[in-house]
């Protein structure tokens with residue numbers, strides 16, 4: 105993975121010095137909370153319902169074992185013993201003290217991490233495919249490009265006060281695991297360079313981004329992004345924060361006109377001054393080699409014996425692993441969605457376990473997925489059973505990846521001051537209802553995504569089943585959406601009927617699932633496919649009518 | 652190396668860190684232009700009057716104004732004031748860069764309005780040459796910025812070389 109040089113270190117250090125001073129001024133009363141708010145938000149410090157929260161950037165979701173161990177240490181020392189992995193591939197610490205933030209930032213800097221631009225109306229952490237560099241269907245590795253964007257966007261002086269926050273996602277594979285078309289800018293790497301999508305997003309006005317340029321050469325990526333941002337910075341709406349995202353501008357202008365303006369701005373830029381030279385791209389790429397794969401033949405017989413002896417292991421292999429480009433290896437997903445647990449939470453002890461496993465069996469590397477799980481991207485298949493046993497002993501052996509209990513849920517009303525409704529307890533209720541492993545396997549792939557308000561941090565629009573918390577005269581209600589998806593066939597779910605109470609949601613979902621099992625042509629037809637074939641109306645009744 | 656305290660009385664400071672006097676006067680659209688003196692015209696008035704005016708003027712650009720409309724009159728413009736009605740409105744940063752880097756404007760570019768020390772660094776990087784800074788110690792602010800921000804990742808409109816250029820600079824013998 106990328107390793108800081110002295111320039112990178114200096115930039116983080118200068119920022120920490122500045123922010124520590126701002127914290128000091130706040131604590132001494134030199135500045136008020138009102139004056140401090142924009143400053144802390146520039147550095148990922150939020151005031152939540154009950155405490156300060158610190159959001160730490162995990163650049164494009166890539167972590168070293170050392171960094172994960174540092175998270176464990178921070179969780180233990182400064183928080184209540186856990187951290188929360190987010191849908192932005194970041195981590196949040198929900199119970200920190202403001203006075204300790206400078207110390208935490210210094211600890212993070214030791215492992216080349218920071219909280220820069222994890223909040224505010226600026227360019228946020230670029231997200232990407234959690235299987236980058238490992239997946240079989242990858243055309244080009246997105247990580248070096250994400251790092252290039254990270255550097256270019258860090259303290260970009262022109263784009264620190266955009267109309268709204270700005271999120272970029274990149275994928276380099278044919279299957280889009282990064283949901284690029286629901287981002288402000290989505291980048292798809294192809295053999296001919298980048299296809300650029302602009303104006304996607306969730307929130308109040310969800311939109312799937314249209315293509316604005318294809319075949320953009322990688323060496324021109326930064327100047328082109330600069331032009332995209334400049335048009336947005338100048339013409340994005342600032343009169344209404346709900347209409348300030350780039351999707352509103354692109355929809356108002358039309359994709360063609362936005363693309364034309366970007367092109368004109370791009371041609372007027374001094375591209376050579378902006379675009380890093382080939383030598384720099386090559387330097388960054390050199391940090392992302394394939395691991396030095398263990399040269400050990402895969403022992404199929406032993407593997408089969410372990411699976412036959414331990415059916416839970418067999419299930420875990422079936423659900424939580426993905427084929428690797430190296431046949432002796434495999435990518436595995438550690439589910440942070442235990443039955444009845446808080447989606448995305450990991451305790452300090454669990455983080456230590458994952459870091460140790462990464463060191464012992466996975467070349468020291470981990471990833472965070474936007475689905476709030478942890479990935480060991482490169483694992484030798486001979487080590488799978490040992491890894492599984494250690495994970496299971498740490499409460500990390502859940503075998504539910506991409507299944508109904510592998511839900512995305514935002515923090516919701518348990519933490520978030522913007523929330524209308526709780527997300528976590530609802531996720532826990534649904535999880536318990538589908539606890540049965542056999543049932544879960546029978547259902548197969550089904551993605552539920554829950555947001556506690558219209559801001560859609562839980563990506564409810566692109567859930568096969570989306571759940572949106574709303575507030576009706578002080579009572580929490582949930583609207584159910586059907587038919588969303590975030591993959592390469594990105595589509596937005598539609599609200600079906602009136603809202604349900606928290607108690608009614610799990611049963612309603614159960615009815616929908618039951619109907620799906622009755623109607624599917626065969627077990628290979630996934631929920632989303634059956635829904636596509638028969639239409640939402642078929643399922644609408646099941647949601648609202650007790651069967 | 653502590654950040655200086657803020658105060659509300661704005662003072663004009665150059666990018667080099669010198670406090671200077673403001674000789675310019677903003678004219679309301681209905682006010683007549685005097686015989687001598689240095690006048691700043693509103694954007695609307697500049698577009699209407701500059702075609703027929705002789706002499707050189709300042710122009711005040713508000714966030715929604717398109718600086719490129721001034722292209723035909725650049726030789727009559729001696730100063731540009733870019734207004735920040737609130738620090739959160741970042742359009743002025745693009746205005747300054749376009750003015751300096753795309754239009755080749757070489758006169759002073761001044762940030763006015765809600766100009767605070769926490770944004771001063773970004774402003775200087777975008778090509779502002781003068782800041783009407785709301786701060787009791789504007790010299791301290793500039794000195795503090797220079798000591799704090801040694802490196803920048805990206806090129807903008809100031810003299811900072813992007814880090815990639817430093818990384819790949821030919822080492823001299």
Ligand code: SF4
Nearest residue numbers: 514520523556557561
């Ligand atoms: S979706 Fe709403 S409730 Fe959930 S984290 Fe985002 S802002 Fe908070």
